[in-house]
Amino acid sequence: MPLKVVVQVSDLNSVPQALKSCRNLLSEVPDAVVEIVFHQTAINALVKGKGFDDEIRGFVERGVVIAACRNSMRDRGIRSEDLVDGVTVVNSGVAEIVKKESEGWLYLRL
Template sequence: MLRVVVQVSDINNVDQALTSCNNLINEIPDAEVEVVFHQSAINAVVRGSTVEDRIRDLMRRGVVIVACRNSMRSRNITEDQLIDGVKIVNAGVAEIVRKQAEGWVYLKL
């Protein structure tokens, strides 16, 4: 099975990144996909964001959505502000490195 870890760090790229993730799942429906949001893109995984419905749709399709605690802390975002079902890791960059070390394909969007 193909496993893909996606890095989204820039809030200005979130719309296109979500479109690309949907395209990936449509083309390779059995892929295991994890999307790590950090830096300014962390705001996309906050409840009420303009892309909340799209993120919820990806989660319904089996995509794991991950928030970086360091990015949350730097922007005063608390766990209860996140979209339900978003997983939290301490450091988004460390999560990406771990996944790559495990053989996951790395995609930066």
Template sequence: MKVVVQVSDSDKVAQAVKSVVNLVNDLGEELEEVEVVFHQSAIVATTSAESVRPLLDRERVKVVACRNSLKAQGISEDSLPRGVKVVTSGVGEIVRRQKEGWIYLKL
């Protein structure tokens, strides 16, 4: 199974990261891939390796940052920790994944 996770609220980032770790721990090998898409105010979390490290350290988990949100916040893509992937639009990425049959989870 593949899961795309939307994180858009900066106040919910820490709990969202914990929830994704719990998801991976619980479902284990049942999960083929998890993609965590950060956008809107939550985009600031992608600038801190400490914030997203629990996700980057997991197999089968990808951390994705929205380029539109980075630009809106004045954040350079070069400032992102290694392993964070940038996509043009966070919402576009989520819609594409859903079209591909991924399970959608908003945290």
């Protein structure tokens, strides 16, 4: 059974290193099931044209779920259509993480 990992990214300044760490995780454990949850200021990295489009699309194409917190989006005036294609919107980033943990997923905060 593959590892299931939910990754929390909350700080925009940590996004480049967080994405690198996720690439490293998938390189070492290629069959891992990964969901990366973006909330708080990190949500801005999922907006089209903010410099992370290609990386986000690459993760989505690889089967990684990229989850955007609707609460963080609302706080910053970000609409679903503003997000990079393939991003999934969840109502609450922290609730998504807690649900995954309750289902036995490993938790990684980057």
